[in-house]
Amino acid sequence: MIPNDIQITPDIIRAHGLKPDEYQRILDLIGREPTWTELGIFSAMWNEHCSYKSSKKWLKTLPTKGPRVLIGPGENAGVVDIGDGQAVVFKMESHNHPSFIEPYQGATTGVGGILRDVFTMGARPIAAMNALRFGSPDHPKTRHLVSGVVAGVGGYGNSFGVPTVGGEVEFHPRYNGNCLVNAFAAGLLKSDEIFLSEAKGVGMPVVYLGSKTGRDGMGGATMASAEFDDDSHEKRPTVQVGDPFAEKLLLEASLELMASGAVIAIQDMGAAGLTCSAVEMGAKGNLGLELDLDKVPTREPGMTAYEMMLSESQERMLMVLHPHLEAKAEAIFRKWGLDFAVVGKTTDTLRFVVKHHGEVMADLPIKDLGDQAPEYDRPWIAPTPAPVLDASAVPAPADWRRTLLDLAGSPNQSSRRWVWEQYDHLIQGNTAQRPGGDAAVVRVERPNGGTPKGLAFTCDVTPRYVEADPFEGGKQAIAEAWRNLSAVGALPIAVTDNLNFGNPERPEIMGQFVHALKGVGEACVALDMPIVSGNVSLYNETNGEAILPTPTIGAVGLMDDVTKTVGIGFASDDDVILLIGDTTGWLGRSTYLWEILGREEGAPPPVDLAVEKTNGDFVRTAVIDGRVSAAHDLSQGGLLLGLAEMAMAGKKGARILLPETDVPLHAFLLGEDQGRYLLTASPEDASKLIVDAAMAGVPAVAIGAVGGETLTVGPHLTVSVDDLRQRHESWMPNWMSAA
Amino acid sequence: MKSAVLVFPGINRERDMARAFREVTGVEPIMVWHTETELPDVDVVAVPGGFSYGDYLRCGAIAARSPIIPALKAHAAKGGYVLGVCNGFQILTETGLLPGALMRNASLRFVCREVRLRVDNANTAFTSAYTAGQVIRCPIAHGEGNYFADAETLKRLEGDGRVVFRYCDEAGEITDAANPNGAIDGIAGIVDETGRVLGMMPHPENLIEALQGGIDGRGIFESLGRAA
Numbered sequence: 001m002i003p004n005d006i007q008i009t010p011d012i013i014r015a016h017g018l019k020p021d022e023y024q025r026i027l028d029l030i031g032r033e034p035t036w037t038e039l040g041i042f043s044a045m046w047n048e049h050c051s052y053k054s055s056k057k058w059l060k061t062l063p064t065k066g067p068r069v070l071i072g073p074g075e076n077a078g079v080v081d082i083g084d085g086q087a088v089v090f091k092m093e094s095h096n097h098p099s100f101i102e103p104y105q106g107a108t109t110g111v112g113g114i115l116r117d118v119f120t121m122g123a124r125p126i127a128a129m130n131a132l133r134f135g136s137p138d139h140p141k142t143r144h145l146v147s148g149v150v151a152g153v154g155g156y157g158n159s160f161g162v163p164t165v166g167g168e169v170e171f172h173p174r175y176n177g178n179c180l181v182n183a184f185a186a187g188l189l190k191s192d193e194i195f196l197s198e199a200k201g202v203g204m205p206v207v208y209l210g211s212k213t214g215r216d217g218m219g220g221a222t223m224a225s226a227e228f229d230d231d232s233h234e235k236r237p238t239v240q241v242g243d244p245f246a247e248k249l250l251l252e253a254s255l256e257l258m259a260s261g262a263v264i265a266i267q268d269m270g271a272a273g274l275t276c277s278a279v280e281m282g283a284k285g286n287l288g289l290e291l292d293l294d295k296v297p298t299r300e301p302g303m304t305a306y307e308m309m310l311s312e313s314q315e316r317m318l319m320v321l322h323p324h325l326e327a328k329a330e331a332i333f334r335k336w337g338l339d340f341a342v343v344g345k346t347t348d349t350l351r352f353v354v355k356h357h358g359e360v361m362a363d364l365p366i367k368d369l370g371d372q373a374p375e376y377d378r379p380w381i382a383p384t385p386a387p388v389l390d391a392s393a394v395p396a397p398a399d400w401r402r403t404l405l406d407l408a409g410s411p412n413q414s415s416r417r418w419v420w421e422q423y424d425h426l427i428q429g430n431t432a433q434r435p436g437g438d439a440a441v442v443r444v445e446r447p448n449g450g451t452p453k454g455l456a457f458t459c460d461v462t463p464r465y466v467e468a469d470p471f472e473g474g475k476q477a478i479a480e481a482w483r484n485l486s487a488v489g490a491l492p493i494a495v496t497d498n499l500n501f502g503n504p505e506r507p508e509i510m511g512q513f514v515h516a517l518k519g520v521g522e523a524c525v526a527l528d529m530p531i532v533s534g535n536v537s538l539y540n541e542t543n544g545e546a547i548l549p550t551p552t553i554g555a556v557g558l559m560d561d562v563t564k565t566v567g568i569g570f571a572s573d574d575d576v577i578l579l580i581g582d583t584t585g586w587l588g589r590s591t592y593l594w595e596i597l598g599r600e601e602g603a604p605p606p607v608d609l610a611v612e613k614t615n616g617d618f619v620r621t622a623v624i625d626g627r628v629s630a631a632h633d634l635s636q637g638g639l640l641l642g643l644a645e646m647a648m649a650g651k652k653g654a655r656i657l658l659p660e661t662d663v664p665l666h667a668f669l670l671g672e673d674q675g676r677y678l679l680t681a682s683p684e685d686a687s688k689l690i691v692d693a694a695m696a697g698v699p700a701v702a703i704g705a706v707g708g709e710t711l712t713v714g715p716h717l718t719v720s721v722d723d724l725r726q727r728h729e730s731w732m733p734n735w736m737s738a739a
Numbered sequence: 740m741k742s743a744v745l746v747f748p749g750i751n752r753e754r755d756m757a758r759a760f761r762e763v764t765g766v767e768p769i770m771v772w773h774t775e776t777e778l779p780d781v782d783v784v785a786v787p788g789g790f791s792y793g794d795y796l797r798c799g800a801i802a803a804r805s806p807i808i809p810a811l812k813a814h815a816a817k818g819g820y821v822l823g824v825c826n827g828f829q830i831l832t833e834t835g836l837l838p839g840a841l842m843r844n845a846s847l848r849f850v851c852r853e854v855r856l857r858v859d860n861a862n863t864a865f866t867s868a869y870t871a872g873q874v875i876r877c878p879i880a881h882g883e884g885n886y887f888a889d890a891e892t893l894k895r896l897e898g899d900g901r902v903v904f905r906y907c908d909e910a911g912e913i914t915d916a917a918n919p920n921g922a923i924d925g926i927a928g929i930v931d932e933t934g935r936v937l938g939m940m941p942h943p944e945n946l947i948e949a950l951q952g953g954i955d956g957r958g959i960f961e962s963l964g965r966a967a
Contacts, residue, residue: 154849158880159790161751245749245793337748424851424880426945429755434952443950452950563950 004305004361006036016043017226022374029368037305037354037361041369044272044310045279048538051373054504055536058514062521066530068493070191076117076268078532080494081191082558084446088455089123089194090186092131092498092554094537098239099181100228103148107181108156108242109217112314114185115160116268119251120317122195122258123187126428127442128157130167130183131459131498131552132419135176137411137735142171145179147736152242153183154422159244160251163431164423165440166457168552171411172464177228177542182498184459184554188444195258197267197277199285199320199346204264206278206289206344207326209253209333210316211246213274214299217312227503228542246315246338253336254317260332262325269316275309277318278344279352283370288347293356297339305354305361320346380510385469389588389602396666400717403596407637408644409727410595411735418732432562436649438484438633443562454562456490458555462636463548464589465604470512474519474551475607479674481555482527483633486616487677489565489623490557495524497534497553502546504538512549513538520551526609527616529555564624569650571629573707576686577654579639581615581676582699585667591636592670604672611675618698619677627685634676640669640713642678647711647721648728656704656713665716680706740967741781742768745811747802750789750826752944759944760785763960773805782967784814788825788880788942798841798883799829808834820864820963821936825881828928828938837931837938838896839888845921849882853952854919856927856941857907860900863930864966865937868958874911875955877904877941879919884940886922886929896929904928904939 006012013023016039026034026042034042048054064072070087071079077091095110111128118125130153135142146169157164162185199206217240257263265285267277274296282289293308303311321329326342333340347353352369354362397403407413420435432454433441439458446452460480466473478495485492497520502509524531540547559565587593588602622628630650634642647653661668681689686702693700712718742760746753753770760768760783769779778784791802802808815821815836823831831837844850853876861871869875888896896902904927908917913925920940928939943956 151848158849158851158882159749159751159793161789243793245790245795248749248751248790421852422849424849426851426878426880426942426951427752427755429758429945429947429951432950 004035004037008033008039017047018043022046025374029372030364035362037309038364040306040310041275041362041364044275045369046373050272050276052536053374054376054378054538056375057377058517062517062531063524064531066528069530069532071194072532073534075196076120078494078496079121079194080532080556082453085191086444086447087189087191088186088556089118089121089189090184090496090554090556091117091533092182092184092496092552093117093535094498094500095181095183096178096500096537096540099149100179102239103145104152105239105241107149107152109240109314110181110183111153111156112242112244112247113270114183115162115247116270118185118187119254120195120266120268121189122193123189124255125162125185125187126430127186127440127457128162128164128184129457129459129554130164132167132169133175133180133550134171135179136173137171139176143736149179149181150419150422156242156244158424160248161427163425163427165425165431165442166435166459168459169416169419172548174548177545178540178547180500180547180550182552184496186455186457186556195263195266197265197281197284199265199281199287201264202287202346202348204320204346205323205326205342206346207319207321208296208339208341208343209319210250210338211243211313212297212299212339213308213311214313215303215307215311216240218307218310227539230543240312240314242314249336249338250315250317253333253338256332257329260325260328262321262329263319264322265320267318269318271312273310273312279366279369281318281320282346282352282366288349288351288366289344290347290353291344291355293354295341295343297341305356309354378504378510379507380514381507383470383511383515386603391585391587391664391667394587394593396664401719404640404644404717404719405723405727406596407591407641408724409731411731412595413591413637413641414731415729416732417729418736433488433565433567437568438487439490439557441488441559441562441565451561454490454559454565456485456488456557456559458484459552460484461550461552463550464594464600466516466549466551468589468604470515470549471519472604472606474516475523475609476604476674477551477553478520478523478527478529479607479609479612480635481553482529482612482616483677485555485557486620487631487633489620490559491620492527492529492555492557494532495529495553495555497531497551499534500537500540500547500550500552502541509546516549516551523609527613564626566623566628566631567649568632568646569630570646570652570654570680570706571650574683575629575680575706576683576702577704577706578679578681578686578689578700579676579703580619580679580698580700581673583639583663583668583671583673583676585663585671586673587667587671590638590670590672605674607674614696615675615677615698618693618696619679622679622689627689628679628681630680632678634678636672638670638672644711644724646678648725651721652706653708653710653721654704654706655708658714659701659703740764740766740783740964742766742783742785743771743779743781744768744785744787745771745773745807747773747791747805749791749793750787752788752825752942755944756785756787756824759947759960762947763957764964771807773807776806776810778810778814783820783822783963784811786823786827786830788827791826791830799826799833802830803833812836815936818935820967822865823938824942824944825940828940829883831936831938836936837929838892839886841883842885842887843883844885850919851880852919853878854941855907855909855917856904857911859905860903863903863934865959865962866903867965868961872911874907874909876946876953877943877956878945879941881940884920884922886926893923899932901930902926903930903937
């Protein structure tokens with residue numbers, strides 16, 4: 001056992017992920033050399049993952065307020081009012097580093113962590129999503145990662161009992177050395193019954209609940225704050241092990257306990273475990289906190305104070321309880337078969353004191369542990385946006401049918417059914433739009449009856465765009481989320497962001513971060529979608545190569561009447577197909593350019609936020625008014641793939657007659673201009689919609705009609721919907737089974 | 740019709756099951772915690788889906804040894820109805836109320852999708868609202884739904900018409916392609932020799948309203964409503 005008074009050497013400091021000047025800061029702060037346990041506590045609190053030391057300065061610039069926002073960033077999750085005394089609680093968080101090292105457990109604990117964040121606030125989880133990014137399908141590790149991560153996401157969410165209703169799965173060689181696992185969860189609560197982490201009152205019992213503390217996940221947050229090299233697999237012991245059964249019990253017990261009125265403050269033990277949760281509760285409440293580690297339930301004997309303070313064992317909670325309701329609280333936890341132990345008390349000393357075997361192992365100023373964490377203004381270089389690529393520099397397909405089949409069956413555009421069929425997306429019985437559409441929709445019953453509301457969920461980002469122009473790419477991530485929500489008939493109300501980037505100590509990476517955030521922020525302001533929660537994951541690099549900059553956006557929309565939603569599938573023969581929005585034929589960074597021609601060039605499509613707003617509002621209103629039978633936003637693969645997706649989803653063909661245009665055919669069909677949608681409507685409604693669109697200043701043109709078993713585009717292309725479906729559905733299962 | 744829904748730690752479709760009873764029969768079921776040793780006076784006891792005890796041992800094995808189980812057996816013995824869905828089906832086989840076992844899906848993966856079921860026996864208290872041979876839609880969500888029983892048991896099940904539901908294609912044919920988990924002879928649901936205990940892997944409770952994409956699952960609850 002390592003003694004608590006060990007001599008601290010530069011090697012030890014480095015092993016704790018602390019820089020020499022950060023260690024000096026510790027010395028200045030406490031006026032002496034830290035003990036072994038104290039050094040562990042500092043490393044847990046001051047790493048990038050927990051302290052946001054590189055990103056804080058820029059995160060403060062994001063729009064986080066709005067009339068619906070009840071709780072913004074800084075708590076376990078954001079809370080947004082949805083009327084009727086109800087609120088939606090949500091957040092997205094990464095588990096990238098652990099998932100690369102140990103995909104199944106990395107993914108399960110990512111899902112578990114985000115679910116805990118949501119129910120810690122008093123909400124019952126109602127929906128989950130997962131944005132996953134992996135390396136090239138050809139890379140030897142990719143299949144193993146996909147298989148493990150998908151099984152892990154399902155293994156946890158299915159057992160816990162939350163429907164996993166949406167997400168993304170993408171492949172790109174720049175994720176060969178670092179996969180991304182961004183887990184989203186949303187829950188529902190009464191807006192006057194929100195639970196927070198701020199401790200109140202001196203001498204109140206601090207109670208440990210849930211699973212026992214073991215030696216798993218030691219230093220996980222510190223591991224996640226560093227780059228990988230060829231030996232990253234050696235970090236496996238830093239990955240935690242998930243137990244969804246324990247989490248389900250913890251959920252039920254916690255909600256029951258909250259309803260009993262015994263809870264003053266609650267904080268889940270996530271990254272940096274007991275250390276982070278205890279410090280946060282005390283510091284937020286301007287109180288000291290004293291822990292007696294002899295009382296902490298442990299999985300094995302002989303654990304040191306250092307190990308207990310740094311363990312990231314899962315499914316644990318810390319609460320401050322009303323002393324007179326302690327017995328009642330304990331009975332609830334015993335009923336659910338969970339550990340319950342009074343492990344400390346709040347004090348008025350503003351010190352964080354940790355005792356073990358009667359000895360003081362750590363005694364630190366509590367406010368400084370969090371508030372005085374180093375904060376950096378890292379140097380950054382403004383990225384140079386890639387030059388615009390003219391359509392004439394991109395060859396047109398020689399064989400249109402083959403090109404469309406290749407696109408529909410490409411690694412990134414093929415069906416994700418193989419993935420989402422492993423997720424229980426129907427549990428709870430509220431799923432009104434299943435995976436595979438623009439956004440998932442979940443029913444929300446009003447407390448006093450009446451037509452149920454709906455909440456829509458989507459996650460979006462196009463990292464290839466962000467790489468080429470972080471500012472426009474950041475805007476585009478928000479705009480696409482706005483479109484996906486609008487297309488199902490939901491009003492976008494708020495956003496959570498999961499910012500995945502490389503090493504922030506490199507000025508060009510920091511430049512990507514700064515510009516992407518600027519784009520995200522501007523779009524959020526323009527589209528009235530405040531950011532209420534989020535997470536930053538830096539150091540996604542291996543051997544000096546960074547991932548594509550990936551600011552994943554999780555967005556939530558509200559429907560006043562859930563029954564009004566429409567899907568993307570062609571619904572009725574002879575419905576007219578309307579193209580909404582302007583088409584200039586933007587091929588730079590397009591899916592066609594990348595998936596078919598293997599080129600990554602040009603500037604990404606620019607986003608006109610005012611146009612997005614106008615077009616989105618028009619589409620949403622048309623859906624809510626019941627005037628359209630299907631709606632689909634146009635994104636990757638442009639108009640042509642959008643049409644194919646609607647045909648495949650509805651198992652119906654269409655005849656397309658392209659409008660007269662100066663745009664070259666291949667740019668018109670495959671360009672990825674923003675702010676566009678496809679709608680279908682009866683001929684009568686379509687005529688009216690075209691008139692209304694003209695009045696609203698929204699470009700709308702009829703481009704064909706639904707019907708038949710083939711998708712036909714003028715004289716250029718005829719393909720059977722069955723052939724499309726076959727190619728679209730087969731890529732992923734074939735790839736996964738080809739070993 | 741009065742009903743009860745058993746709740747074991749790790750069960751997670753108890754609310755879905757309760758909702759189906761409420762929506763279809765108009766009566767709120769009574770939720771019964773696994774440590775109880777007596778059941779309320781009800782016509783139907785439902786054992787819902789989920790992951791009782793995390794499915795960390797054999798699925799349903801630990802739940803089948805819960806304090807409430809003797810009361811469940813007594814309820815069945817005196818002629819009460821028992822409906823086990825998914826984990827509930829697994830629990831019923833582990834208690835011995837139903838024969839056979841549910842193994843890992845042939846794909847070795849959890850699968851959530853909508854399948855089609857052929858009603859092979861519309862002459863039970865659970866299926867009278869359907870017609871024999873009718874093809875219904877129904878969601879599944881399980882990792883271990885691969886039904887198996889020895890040849891003798893199968894012969895008895897088939898001979899007595901106790902196979903109530905089979906996985907089938909749109910035309911009602913029993914094919915490998917339509918079988919989501921490798922269950923022998925496409926078996927999705929069976930009843931005991933009294934016809935009063937039904938176990939099935941699919942989730943009729945998740946397809947009872949238009950919002951859920953269809954109402955084919957209502958028949959089970961309507962049938963029970965008529966029978967009780």
